[in-house]
Amino acid sequence: MVAETTRAAGGPAPAPDMVWIPAGTFMMGSDSHYPEEAPAHEVSVDGFWIDSFTVTNRQFAQFVAETGHVTVAEQAPDPADYPGAKPEMLMPASTVFVAPTRRVDLANPYNWWTYVPGADWRHPQGPGSSVEEKADHPVVQLAWADVAAFARWAGKQLPSEAEWEYAARGGLDGATYAWGEELTPANQWMANTWQGEFPIRNTRNDGHAGTAPVGSYPPNGYGLYDMIGNVWEWSTDWYQPHAQTSHSCCSIQNPHGGHREDSFDPSLRGIEIPRRVMKGGSHLCAPNYCRRYRPAARMPQAVDTATSHLGFRCISRA
């Protein structure tokens, strides 16, 4: 599982299992998929190191053992932050995917997302679950404050959306997938996604129904594993549609997303929780619901919200 460390313009790797991504210019976003990905626009990023793998339960456990960090999901939310919240929403809890038993309205994500008291990174599906057999799976159920604390402890940073997307493309500029134009080239599964009818039937043709151990699928052109699928990954950018943040005239240098105040969820009036961009899609992305198993795909994620399909990896800027 140890990836060969690339030594290049960035000098020696700052930590094990990191790959140097050379500075470059690429087409960020896509005009061919979901509206929030458009317009495709030219972007340049400086070189940086990036983790070959998403952070695992084993690594997060080491961080917690050394620092005593208590994650957001393990703490009761402060009622002052959530005016009008029901009491059951104010206990330590987190968001878990629970497959419905019959076909449901795909327009309502609450048909499969459940707020489960006692769900946290050690119990990703709730109190009855554990990560004992999942040391090499990506850690999940982390809010922004948790991944930021881990990165500080590790002496690393978190990627901007542009850095993440550039790395995910693996040198294939403008390609639909991180590996080319076909979802399953030569009938090979390149990422852990969902096969079958989401959210009721997972045929696990790719070998995994939930998370898979990191590095279970082939790496991209830069030697990075699981950039697509398995778990979504946090980026630093405040969420805004590309159309509102990009400039059409010229390439943008090291962009860092939108404005914090513009990232609030407009449907939650009076609750101003900023949202960052998450990238890469997850084991829940399915052709009949969410084709976000692509580098250009992006979704807003409230900084206080941890889920069972969201993890992260770190970078180190030169």
Ligand SMILES: [Ca+2]
């Ligand atoms: Ca799968």
Ligand SMILES: [Cu+2]
């Ligand atoms: Cu998806």
